[in-house]
Amino acid sequence: MTRFALTYEFDGTPFQGLQRQKHGPTVQQAMEEALFKVTGEELTLLSSGRTDAGVHAMAMVSHVDIEKDLTPFRLMEAVNAHLRPNPIGVNHCEIVSEDWHSRFSCLGRRYLYRIACRRAPLALAKKRAWQVPANLDADAMQRAAQALVGRHDFTTFRSTICQAKDPVKTLDRLDVEQVDGLFGPEIHIHAEARSFLHHQVRSMVGCLKLVGQGTWEEARITTALEARDRQALGMNAPPHGLYFVEALYPEGQK
Amino acid sequence: MTRFALTYEFDGTPFQGLQRQKHGPTVQQAMEEALFKVTGEELTLLSSGRTDAGVHAMAMVSHVDIEKDLTPFRLMEAVNAHLRPNPIGVNHCEIVSEDWHSRFSCLGRRYLYRIACRRAPLALAKKRAWQVPANLDADAMQRAAQALVGRHDFTTFRSTICQAKDPVKTLDRLDVEQVDGLFGPEIHIHAEARSFLHHQVRSMVGCLKLVGQGTWEEARITTALEARDRQALGMNAPPHGLYFVEALYPEGQK
Structure with missing residues (x-):
């Protein structure tokens, strides 16, 4: 038995999320098939x-244990061939040790x-970004975002169906920048943490959008955080603007 | 009667091209409806x-003469509302003089x-770029491309159904660059001219790809050009990697 780690991109539009479910197609189901x-x-x-x-991934990392004798390259090529026409593409595949775990x-x-x-x-960016019919103040969003960085109880920014035991998480980075996209100007929000609560990124982005358009004062982000109450949330940003960008592992592993 | 110029983006995937045709949906038909x-x-x-x-546009420019009294903003908003769910978005609309012509x-x-x-x-970039399963040498492509810049008979790079009277065109720019795209590395080819022959950009790109993968020597681009013969063409690049980026007008007009 060999453990393989696969790194793959997907367009989340046609899927009911990554994880296998009773109803509707998922990325996991397409990959396992x-x-x-x-x-x-x-x-x-x-x-x-x-x-x-509806959420996308640029480089999701998963692993699987296989009995059949295959090289990583052969596995990657064959999986890509069988994935068609699903919008999933495996860009990297390697053998990892049996105690290595993607999660x-x-x-x-x-x-x-x-x-x-x-x-x-x-x-051209339909279902790939959140279209907002207002000019957002990226500088104000960036300043306000810093109140969320660090170790906090993120109950306000957590889905009511979130299964995590503890609402306390450490947010390592939340940066807002204005960029010149290929199809026009965009605001990019970069979030990094060891792990996130369910809907945390979309909830933080939803509130930052309210700051950006002037509906919320910058300080209200702190008020919302300190409320530790889902009712204090401004809004949840839609899923189709969100991308899983990278999973970080100890150096030399994966 | 007022002449309006509209600048709009479209995803060419579901259309049989821009121009109205007997069969299949076109961008023009969707816009006129x-x-x-x-x-x-x-x-x-x-x-x-x-x-x-299948070819896309970031900023196509068209004009139309309207009797009804409308501000450019009101026209743009209403057209965008009625265009749904077509993947077309009007980003700019203005009144132009009656002797101004988009073409x-x-x-x-x-x-x-x-x-x-x-x-x-x-x-994530499905139908938005040409996927080539080889590393192309962008520097070799850039060097080879320069042989096409200038005033030439582009018969080799012209569709057999091209309706232009004269195959001689002046190509002002053909630059190949390696870029860090949002979804991974890409090669971008920028082409600029007063006007192009039918399939000219895709034909030039197809031959440059052969240079990039080493199938063609750089000098073969010149040989192909000088042949003035469609049979000397290496290949036509597919439509879905191509974008109409900009139409240039005299300063102060449009």
């Missing part, structure tokens, strides 16, 4: 992160949230 | 460029061609 076609084995894919319906070995997760400030509906 | 819903007038949209099925006043056109060099199928 492709793996079955390659190996003939009923495999379970374990992943570094979970993503909601438990992971030291950090990075997310990106894209906002396109314009009145016209998105055509 | 939205304009009819707003004005009640049977209008003809005239455009700075033509694009093939005949246009002094130059800019195109971008995107190539993603990777083995995995594209997920």
Whole structure:
């Protein structure tokens, strides 16, 4: 038995999220079906992160234990062939040790949230960014975001169905920048932490958007955080602007 | 009667090109139908460029003459509302003089061609770039491209159904660069000319790709050009990597 780590990109639009569910197609199901076609084995894919319906990934990392003798390159090529026409692409595959775990070995997760400030509906970035028909003040958003960095009780920014035992998390980075995107100006919000609560990034982005458009004073982010109450949340940003960017592991592992 | 110039983005994937045709949906048809819903007038949209099925536009410029009294902002908002769910977004609208013409006043056109060099199928940039499963030498492509810049007979790089009277065109710019795209490394090819022949950009890109992968020597671009023969063409790049980027007009006009 060999443990393989796979790094793959997906467009979350047609999926009910990453994790296998009773209803609707998921990324895990598509991956496991492709793996079955390659190996003939009923495999379970374990992943570094979970993503909601509509959320994308640039480089999700998962692992799987396979009996069949395959090189990483051969596995990657065959899985990609069988994944079609699903919008999933495996960019990297390697053999890892049997005590390496995509979720438990992971030291950090990075997310990106894209906002396109314009009145016209998105055509080329449709379902790839949140279109907001107002000019947002990225500097004010960046200042306000810093109140969330560090170790806090993030109950306000947590889904009511979040299953984490503890609402206390350490947010290592939350940076807002204005960028010149290929299809026009965008605001990018970069979030990094060891782990996140369910809906945490989208909840933080939703409140920062209210700051950016002037509906919320910058200080209200702190008030919302300190309330430790979901009722203090301004709004949840939609899933299609969110990307799982990277899973971080100890050097030399994976 | 007022002449309006509209600048709009579109995803070319679901369309049989820009220009109205007997069969299949086109961008022009979608735009004219939205304009009819707003004005009640049977209008003809005239455009700075033509694009093939699957080719995208970041900023196509078209004009239309309208009887109904409308501000540019009101027209843009209403057209965008009626365009849904077509992947077309009008980003700019203004009143222009009656002797201004989106096609005949246009002094130059800019195109971008995107190539993603990777083995995995594209997920996030699916139908937005040409996936090539080889590492292309962008420097060799850039050197080879310079042989095409200037005034030449581009018969080799011209579709057999091209309707232009003269195959001689002046290519002002053809630059190849390696860029760090949001979803991974890409090669971008920038082309600029007063006007292009049918399939010219895609034909030039197809041959440059052969240079980039080492199938063609750099000098073969010159041989192909001098042959003035479609048979000397290496290959046509697919439409979905191509973007109409900008139409250039005399300063102060539009």
